Amino acid sequence: MRKKILITGASTGLGRGMALEFAAAGRDLALCARRLELLEALKADIATRFPAVRVAVRALDVNDHEQVFEVFRGLDAELGGLDRVIVNAGIGKGVPVGSGQFRPNRATAETNFVAALVQCEAALELFRARQSGHLVTIASVAAIRGLPRSQTVYAATKAGLAALTEGIRADLWHTPIRVSAIYPGYIESDISAGARKRPFLVDTATGCRALVRAIESERPRSFVPPWPWTAIAFVMRRLPLGLLVRFL
Ligand SMILES: NC(=O)c1ccc[n+]([C@@H]2O[C@H](COP(=O)([O-])OP(=O)(O)OC[C@H]3O[C@@H](n4cnc5c(N)ncnc54)[C@H](OP(=O)(O)O)[C@@H]3O)[C@@H](O)[C@H]2O)c1
Structure with missing residues (x-):
């Protein structure tokens, strides 16, 4: 059992939801995000509901690469050895390529791919040293x-992260180090707030329960929730592009 779990992007959405699920299962948590006040509130909530669970929090901007190494090392020392790291922090900005607004595309590429690489580097530095651990990345369908x-650009970063x-x-x-990529479908969170209605959208709690089940299985790849997203991914992979764009 993985007892000490680090989650990035834990201030809202999937990261916060996974933290609550793991806390309910009695796991100790290391939680990071830029908005420290939201992490402190989550820590207080967990302390009330699950008093036996230890929670360490740190402000972290994953685009500050040196800080990622420092924060992961610090949390590893504070909890006495992390045994799972979930690379979850991400953004979904993005505009059509060539539409004259490079900045949101660059921010998406940097946060979702380059900063995810840095988090993998920092996690594996710890795991390789002790030859154990479970690295989990949150990609996407x-x-x-x-x-x-x-x-x-969002899809390209997630394809890069999956590869x-x-x-x-x-x-x-x-x-003995395990590595898993998780491919969520549509789960309610800030990332899609205000977007047009999404098919097969599940609420945050339902989605996070399914995410934690998939992570605990330690399978190399999991679509979440498995139904209908495993089937949708199977079809998406095979559809001619002209047909695919009609559905998007
Ligand atoms: N929801 C879905 O349907 C869905 C589907 C597929 C994949 N995903 C993936 O799931 C992950 C979580 O997204 P979400 O849906 O939970 O969205 P969200 O509610 O917007 O959460 C994003 C989290 O990432 C953190 N974050 C963003 N930029 C960061 C930065 N530079 N440094 C540190 N933390 C940063 C945010 O915290 P701060 O702002 O406090 O830093 C926040 O906690 C993302 O990787 C997303 O691509 C989501």
């Missing part, structure tokens, strides 16, 4: 295909 409009995760798994094949 959007990783399956190139997508149009505001999703183009990165598989590469790390290949590299660690003969070690």
Whole structure:
């Protein structure tokens, strides 16, 4: 059982929801995000509901790469050895490529891919040293295909993250370190607030229960919730692009 779990992007949405699920299962938590006040409120909430659970929080901007290493090392020392790291922090800004607004696309690329790489580096530095641990990356069903409009760069970052995760798994094949990529479908959170109605959207608690179940299975790849997203991913992979864009 993984007892000490670090989650980035834990101030809201999926990160917060997973933290509550793991706390209910009695796991100790290391929680990071930029909005420290939200992490402190979550810590207080967990202390009331699950008093036996230890929670350490840190303000962290994952785009500050040196800080990622420092914060992961500090939390590892504070909890006495992390045994799972969930690379979850992400944004969904993005505009069509070439529409004259490079900045949101660059921010999406940097946060969702470069900063995710840094988090993997910092986690594996700890795991390689002790030859144990479980690295989890939160990709997306959007990783399956190139997508149009505001999703183009987001989907590319998630495809890159999924490939990165598989590469790390290949590299660690003969070690006890486990590596999993999670591909969520639509789960209610701030990332999609205000977006047009999304099919098969589940509420945050339902989605996070399914996420935690998938993470605990330690399978290499999981679509979450499994139904209908495993089937949708199967079809998405095979649809001709002209047909795919009609559904998006
Ligand atoms: N919800 C979905 O349907 C869905 C589907 C597929 C994949 N995902 C993925 O799930 C992950 C979580 O997203 P969410 O849906 O929970 O969205 P969210 O509610 O907007 O949460 C995003 C989290 O990431 C953190 N974050 C963003 N930029 C950061 C930065 N530079 N440094 C540190 N933390 C940062 C935010 O915290 P601060 O702002 O406090 O820093 C927040 O806690 C993302 O990687 C997203 O791509 C979500």
